[in-house]
Amino acid sequence: MFKYLLSLFLLTSLTSLAQNRDSANVGLLFKESLTNGKAYAWLDYLSNRIGSRLSGSESAAKAVTYTEKELQNLKVDRVMLQDVMVPHWVRGNDDKAYMKSKGKKTELSCCALGMSIATPSTGIEAQIVEVTNFEDIIALGKEKIKGKIVFMNHPMNQNVIRTFTAYGEAAKYRWGTASKAAAQGAIGVVVRSMNISIDDYPHTGAMGYVDSIVKIPACAISTLDAEMLSKQLKEDPSTTVWFKQSCQTLPDAPSHNVIAEIKGSEFPDEIIVVGGHLDSWDLADGSHDDGTGVVQSMEVLNLIKATGLQPKRTIRCVLFMNEENGGKGGEKYAEESKNKKEKNIAAIESDAGGFAPRGFSFKGDSASMQHVMKYKEVLEPFGLPEWEKGYGGADINHMEDQGTLLIGFSPDSQRYFDIHHSALDTFDRVNQRELQLGAASMAALAWMISEYGVK
Amino acid sequence: MFKYLLSLFLLTSLTSLAQNRDSANVGLLFKESLTNGKAYAWLDYLSNRIGSRLSGSESAAKAVTYTEKELQNLKVDRVMLQDVMVPHWVRGNDDKAYMKSKGKKTELSCCALGMSIATPSTGIEAQIVEVTNFEDIIALGKEKIKGKIVFMNHPMNQNVIRTFTAYGEAAKYRWGTASKAAAQGAIGVVVRSMNISIDDYPHTGAMGYVDSIVKIPACAISTLDAEMLSKQLKEDPSTTVWFKQSCQTLPDAPSHNVIAEIKGSEFPDEIIVVGGHLDSWDLADGSHDDGTGVVQSMEVLNLIKATGLQPKRTIRCVLFMNEENGGKGGEKYAEESKNKKEKNIAAIESDAGGFAPRGFSFKGDSASMQHVMKYKEVLEPFGLPEWEKGYGGADINHMEDQGTLLIGFSPDSQRYFDIHHSALDTFDRVNQRELQLGAASMAALAWMISEYGVK
Numbered sequence: 001m002f003k004y005l006l007s008l009f010l011l012t013s014l015t016s017l018a019q020n021r022d023s024a025n026v027g028l029l030f031k032e033s034l035t036n037g038k039a040y041a042w043l044d045y046l047s048n049r050i051g052s053r054l055s056g057s058e059s060a061a062k063a064v065t066y067t068e069k070e071l072q073n074l075k076v077d078r079v080m081l082q083d084v085m086v087p088h089w090v091r092g093n094d095d096k097a098y099m100k101s102k103g104k105k106t107e108l109s110c111c112a113l114g115m116s117i118a119t120p121s122t123g124i125e126a127q128i129v130e131v132t133n134f135e136d137i138i139a140l141g142k143e144k145i146k147g148k149i150v151f152m153n154h155p156m157n158q159n160v161i162r163t164f165t166a167y168g169e170a171a172k173y174r175w176g177t178a179s180k181a182a183a184q185g186a187i188g189v190v191v192r193s194m195n196i197s198i199d200d201y202p203h204t205g206a207m208g209y210v211d212s213i214v215k216i217p218a219c220a221i222s223t224l225d226a227e228m229l230s231k232q233l234k235e236d237p238s239t240t241v242w243f244k245q246s247c248q249t250l251p252d253a254p255s256h257n258v259i260a261e262i263k264g265s266e267f268p269d270e271i272i273v274v275g276g277h278l279d280s281w282d283l284a285d286g287s288h289d290d291g292t293g294v295v296q297s298m299e300v301l302n303l304i305k306a307t308g309l310q311p312k313r314t315i316r317c318v319l320f321m322n323e324e325n326g327g328k329g330g331e332k333y334a335e336e337s338k339n340k341k342e343k344n345i346a347a348i349e350s351d352a353g354g355f356a357p358r359g360f361s362f363k364g365d366s367a368s369m370q371h372v373m374k375y376k377e378v379l380e381p382f383g384l385p386e387w388e389k390g391y392g393g394a395d396i397n398h399m400e401d402q403g404t405l406l407i408g409f410s411p412d413s414q415r416y417f418d419i420h421h422s423a424l425d426t427f428d429r430v431n432q433r434e435l436q437l438g439a440a441s442m443a444a445l446a447w448m449i450s451e452y453g454v455k
Numbered sequence: 456m457f458k459y460l461l462s463l464f465l466l467t468s469l470t471s472l473a474q475n476r477d478s479a480n481v482g483l484l485f486k487e488s489l490t491n492g493k494a495y496a497w498l499d500y501l502s503n504r505i506g507s508r509l510s511g512s513e514s515a516a517k518a519v520t521y522t523e524k525e526l527q528n529l530k531v532d533r534v535m536l537q538d539v540m541v542p543h544w545v546r547g548n549d550d551k552a553y554m555k556s557k558g559k560k561t562e563l564s565c566c567a568l569g570m571s572i573a574t575p576s577t578g579i580e581a582q583i584v585e586v587t588n589f590e591d592i593i594a595l596g597k598e599k600i601k602g603k604i605v606f607m608n609h610p611m612n613q614n615v616i617r618t619f620t621a622y623g624e625a626a627k628y629r630w631g632t633a634s635k636a637a638a639q640g641a642i643g644v645v646v647r648s649m650n651i652s653i654d655d656y657p658h659t660g661a662m663g664y665v666d667s668i669v670k671i672p673a674c675a676i677s678t679l680d681a682e683m684l685s686k687q688l689k690e691d692p693s694t695t696v697w698f699k700q701s702c703q704t705l706p707d708a709p710s711h712n713v714i715a716e717i718k719g720s721e722f723p724d725e726i727i728v729v730g731g732h733l734d735s736w737d738l739a740d741g742s743h744d745d746g747t748g749v750v751q752s753m754e755v756l757n758l759i760k761a762t763g764l765q766p767k768r769t770i771r772c773v774l775f776m777n778e779e780n781g782g783k784g785g786e787k788y789a790e791e792s793k794n795k796k797e798k799n800i801a802a803i804e805s806d807a808g809g810f811a812p813r814g815f816s817f818k819g820d821s822a823s824m825q826h827v828m829k830y831k832e833v834l835e836p837f838g839l840p841e842w843e844k845g846y847g848g849a850d851i852n853h854m855e856d857q858g859t860l861l862i863g864f865s866p867d868s869q870r871y872f873d874i875h876h877s878a879l880d881t882f883d884r885v886n887q888r889e890l891q892l893g894a895a896s897m898a899a900l901a902w903m904i905s906e907y908g909v910k
Binding site for chain 2: 412
């Protein structure tokens with residue numbers, strides 16, 4: 001009995017000693033990030049010197065070169081570029097729309113949706129049919145829709161606490177309205193921006209066409225103008241909308257994922273990916289989406305190096321290209337990794353903005369999730385109380401069939417959709433401290449997994 | 456056995472039924488706040504029409520009249536003003552400072568600290584002695600300090616996760632440096648602003664004098680200029696600083712706390728206070744400190760009324776005057792309440808900014824704390840994971856000796872000290888959704904306490 005008690009005592013002591021050591025190491029990572037972190041300066045360059053980084057653009061290429069060079073400066077074990085062909089869509093410089101009622105034109109704040117086709121150079125004008133979901137389109141049918149412009153006025157649900165839940169529910173209307181409406185004979189679609197606030201900024205984002213259905217142009221209007229247009233239609237159902245856009249899809253372009261890693265000292269074959277996406281939409285410099293994810297992922301390697309911590313497993317930073325309109329970077333990384341039989345045991349993606357950290361969400365087998373959830377005890381005191389089953393990230397999700405534990409870094413989401421994909425997603429809206437806390441949070445979880453694995 | 460199992464089953468079902476009902480009611484409060492809340496519009500008026508509200512000022516009086524009227528419009532059971540005499544300190548319009556080395560003057564961004572005396576009209580100029588804590592002042596002593604200006608350059612600790620922890624540790628240097636330095640013969644003090652960021656905004660805030668020690672003028676300089684001055688002193692220890700301020704303390708002025716309440720249906724004598732402070736510093740409109748706390752507290756009553764919920768215990772909104780430079784409002788409320796033998800069973804204060812909610816901190820007897828912590832299960836899914844033993848609030852803390860459970864509403868703290876007490880504390884830095892979530896969080900906890908008490 002005494003022996004049993006003694007070993008129990010020893011076990012407890014050792015465990016709490018290990019936990020003290022883990023807490024101390026995590027503390028080092030946070031201190032380094034808050035005191036000497038490089039993420040904010042990197043983001044400044046990416047946002048203010050390079051700017052928006054739509055796939056296939058010259059600035060996206062510059063972002064590849066810049067981040068590759070900065071990662072090389074960290075003197076990590078390996079830095080490489082991974083070739084990937086990406087869609088190359090370009091906006092014209094003449095997105096314009098107005099509504100017309102009884103001869104009076106009122107301008108609408110609009111932008112072409114990503115991947116949409118152009119209108120004819122004189123624009124298109126037609127009567128407007130307002131709907132709030134796909135069922136409405138089916139119910140109205142060809143009789144009411146043919147030759148008209150469909151106005152998808154589906155507001156994001158402001159009453160859910162997590163804004164990503166509302167986005168998850170609403171984003172399909174940005175993606176899918178064009179083909180649903182075209183199937184009923186519509187000649188164009190106008191979509192209410194995915195934005196919880198009511199303001200005058202249109203938000204772009206990817207849409208897609210169903211192959212067998214004729215392609216029609218699709219644009220977004222601001223939430224303020226969506227409210228105005230809806231009100232106008234109640235007063236005058238014969239209101240028309242005219243819009244014009246000259247965007248085009250060029251041939252696929254060569255581009256790259258940027259990859260860098262610190263080799264594990266004991267299990268170098270077990271890889272923990274930390275990543276964000278290098279490309280951004282073109283209406284602003286893409287600071288929150290996803291400049292912050294890029295520099296936070298780079299920072300993970302910097303913090304590990306700067307603190308002198310030696311991970312047992314390999315920590316690999318992957319800056320994915322083309323998350324916004326194709327996902328080719330994520331696809332390519334997963335595919336090559338599979339071909340090489342690499343073991344990506346876990347992947348942490350930061351693609352939800354650079355706001356104050358709140359926790360992580362996990363997707364994977366339940367044994368791994370249970371195992372990794374134990375690290376909460378060490379990390380929670382660093383401002384990370386929210387750990388839950390959920391979602392990984394658009395880029396890392398391609399690794400799902402490899403058994404990788406997918407982890408989404410969760411910053412506070414309340415302000416994100418105010419700026420997401422709009423002209424408001426700029427550097428001045430990122431807070432240095434919040435950004436650096438996020439980088440440290442990712443580094444801390446990557447570090448814990450590098451020490452203790454995922455099962 | 457069967458009977459036992461049955462009653463256990465019934466108990467469980469009833470408990471979870473109650474919890475479902477509680478969740479539904481809390482959901483109603485959040486929905487009402489996010490959809491029809493009035494807090495943001497009230498704050499707009501308070502910040503942009505009335506502006507800064509230093510105790511004793513005309514605008515503080517306007518804030519009393521405005522909030523009283525708006526509370527009357529809610530048709531709650533009672534609205535009243537509580538008389539309170541408050542300190543009346545006023546800033547001059549000529550706070551100015553520069554440092555001088557080898558004949559070259561460099562301007563410093565400065566402001567008089569609240570409650571400081573003025574300098575002579577020509578300012579004061581003297582050699583600078585840099586210190587980082589009170590021990591330094593003692594160690595240097597009269598020999599090194601007499602006739603000089605003491606420069607307290609104590610940076611807030613950027614490495615702690617909760618910024619309030621760093622503030623708690625640093626704020627004593629704003630409050631106490633003048634008398635500590637005067638005791639050694641200093642003629643003035645310059646204090647580094649309580650700000651984690653390095654920028655060019657001076658932050659004011661209250662300082663105090665020890666009665667037996669001669670009063671000397673005290674000002675704050677921006678963190679950027681504190682860094683510059685410190686560097687300059689290393690290059691030229693004979694550097695002097697000149698500063699000038701014409702602030703003054705007028706006779707105490709009559710003012711008011713604003714009080715409104717919804718009577719409890721079953722236990723009207725048990726009171727749950729929700730509050731914030733009406734006064735603010737004078738360098739900006741005081742939107743985060745504490746306009747948000749004021750309108751969130753008013754919103755609690757509005758949400759209860761608008762949802763038709765009937766609290767069993769009384770919910771009382773108290774808008775305290777003079778938190779910033781005297782605490783006379785909090786003192787007065789507690790004193791009168793005690794005289795009337797009122798039972799303030801709990802008090803929730805919002806005075807930590809209007810950012811996204813994270814939870815609550817509690818101060819009180821452990822039985823009450825344990826009891827109320829049970830409500831976490833209902834409230835956590837609404838974005839409130841952080842419940843902990845800690846701090847109440849500067850105004851409600853005066854009720855501590857009445858056995859009141861003191862509760863601080865805890866919003867995210869990362870950006871707060873960037874703006875706190877500076878010219879940056881303006882309406883445009885408050886996010887409507889975050890503000891309304893905070894109001895709903897307070898309403899939800901007040902509602903749970905009104906249903907189930909504190910023990």
